[in-house]
Amino acid sequence: MKIANVPRRASLDAPNLSSRVRDCEPRSKVVPKKLSQIKQTKPLQLSLFELLTETDILTEDGSRQLKKGKNYSQTIELYDFMPRFVWTHQADVRRNYNGLLPALRREFECRGEAYSLTLKPAILVGRDGTSTSYYPSADEDILETILRKIYLDDNPKFFDGQPGMTFTVNQIRKELKKQGRTRSHYQILDSLQILKGSEIVCQNLDTGVKLSFNPIDVLCYTEKSEREDGDEPCYLIFSRVIAEALESLYFRRYNYQKVIGYKSHIARLLHRRLSHHFKQANENVAYTVNFSTLLRDFGLEYPTLATAIFKFKKAIEEMKKANVIQDFKTDAVVSALDSRKIEDYFLTIVPTKTFSFEMSASNTVQNNVAHLADSLKEEISSKTKKKRSIFPKDSAPQTRSAPRSRKVKT
Numbered sequence: 001m002k003i004a005n006v007p008r009r010a011s012l013d014a015p016n017l018s019s020r021v022r023d024c025e026p027r028s029k030v031v032p033k034k035l036s037q038i039k040q041t042k043p044l045q046l047s048l049f050e051l052l053t054e055t056d057i058l059t060e061d062g063s064r065q066l067k068k069g070k071n072y073s074q075t076i077e078l079y080d081f082m083p084r085f086v087w088t089h090q091a092d093v094r095r096n097y098n099g100l101l102p103a104l105r106r107e108f109e110c111r112g113e114a115y116s117l118t119l120k121p122a123i124l125v126g127r128d129g130t131s132t133s134y135y136p137s138a139d140e141d142i143l144e145t146i147l148r149k150i151y152l153d154d155n156p157k158f159f160d161g162q163p164g165m166t167f168t169v170n171q172i173r174k175e176l177k178k179q180g181r182t183r184s185h186y187q188i189l190d191s192l193q194i195l196k197g198s199e200i201v202c203q204n205l206d207t208g209v210k211l212s213f214n215p216i217d218v219l220c221y222t223e224k225s226e227r228e229d230g231d232e233p234c235y236l237i238f239s240r241v242i243a244e245a246l247e248s249l250y251f252r253r254y255n256y257q258k259v260i261g262y263k264s265h266i267a268r269l270l271h272r273r274l275s276h277h278f279k280q281a282n283e284n285v286a287y288t289v290n291f292s293t294l295l296r297d298f299g300l301e302y303p304t305l306a307t308a309i310f311k312f313k314k315a316i317e318e319m320k321k322a323n324v325i326q327d328f329k330t331d332a333v334v335s336a337l338d339s340r341k342i343e344d345y346f347l348t349i350v351p352t353k354t355f356s357f358e359m360s361a362s363n364t365v366q367n368n369v370a371h372l373a374d375s376l377k378e379e380i381s382s383k384t385k386k387k388r389s390i391f392p393k394d395s396a397p398q399t400r401s402a403p404r405s406r407k408v409k410t
Contacts, residue, residue, distance in 0.1 A: 023051050035166065035235055040157045044376055045246050046156045046163075048369045049074060070255045073149045075276040077250030078391050079112050079241055082117055083299025084200050084215070086135035086261045087265055094133065101133040108297045111392035114205040122197025124190065136193050136215065139183075143191045144215060146175050147236070162217060163246060164237040169221075171376075179260055192219055192236070195387040202241075203392060209390045213239040241390070249373055250391060252276050253362040253381075258322050266315035269298045271324060274351070281351045283326065283358040291330070309345060316349075326352045 083106045094101055101121045108115050121133035136223040151165040156164040158164065169188050191370070196216040245251060254275035262268045278287045295308060299330050302308035308332065319325045327350035334339040351359075
């Protein structure tokens with residue numbers, strides 16, 4: 001077993017992983033603990049986190065059907081809405097920096113509070129000593145989504161005070177195969193090391209609280225050469241920011257099966273956003289937002305606004321096929337100086353009956369979490385350390401109305 005303790009830098013897109021440096025040697029002599037040496041605990045909050053019992057689902061023909069909660073996973077407050085992935089092609093940028101990418105700085109908002117984010121790329125070192133840097137990209141987004149689903153389904157625990165899990169590379173490959181995706185053993189190891197080696201510095205500009213973390217804090221794995229079948233147990237420990245969210249009950253249910261099935265990263269991002277924030281979703285209530293807001297908060301970069309809206313409409317079509325969105329409208333926002341120039345779009349998104357029912361069911365689960373948390377308040381608070389938080393003040397487990405929605409005219 002070896003630990004991935006990759007030096008930290010930052011970067012841009014979803015490159016072809018087959019071209020990545022395959023063998024990454026750790027630069028640090030830090031030796032990971034054996035799994036038997038790690039203190040494994042299960043706080044009460046984790047029992048609430050996995051509160052995904054059987055739930056009523058409205059099927060496409062309008063009937064109700066009982067489905068297992070295993071169709072679902074959880075979004076994490078703030079963390080899942082940081083623009084921490086790069087969706088554009090990284091190779092051209094890398095050439096300008098001799099294979100090493102610069103740190104990226106982005107700004108975004110969460111629940112009305114302003115944040116800045118600095119993304120530093122991971123550096124993978126080949127056997128010849130050549131260093132190449134990578135930003136977390138679409139491949140890492142998909143991998144992290146799968147890892148967290150495995151964590152949720154497999155009796156989630158804390159390893160030394162942070163969310164940790166055991167897994168095998170074959171587990172991940174099988175889940176990818178279900179979605180029609182193919183990744184080699186080494187490609188998955190590459191993505192794991194990018195999540196381990198990339199560094200995120202996030203600051204709440206309203207409170208000044210700053211947090212620096214890696215998406216994966218500790219990674220311990222086995223090279224394929226040591227065991228050819230890919231079933232050698234590995235373990236990882238997620239970042240402290242996820243631990244704080246779980247301890248504070250800052251999470252909400254979403255339809256994992258639909259999100260992981262999307263081919264478009266924009267569809268994955270938008271579905272998570274709607275599931276987390278659009279709590280009063282209804283086929284007669286539209287979600288409205290400025291297109292520039294989504295471009296900023298998703299970390300999307302396109303050469304022109306026309307290209308951006310074209311890509312976005314393709315993602316909307318995919319979500320329509322998935323029975324999530326029934327209607328979508330764009331209203332051009334023109335320049336005050338030149339009425340021929342479009343500066344932005346005002347988007348109106350109308351959910352389907354099925355998605356609205358799922359949101360209603362998620363609200364019920366969320367209310368159950370809130371009620372149970374309230375009954376266990378003393379026990380939970382006695383075991384949770386008080387500290388300054390980077391999370392928005394409005395973060396909480398109970399349901400609340402999402403901003404910027406309006407009734408659809410009939």
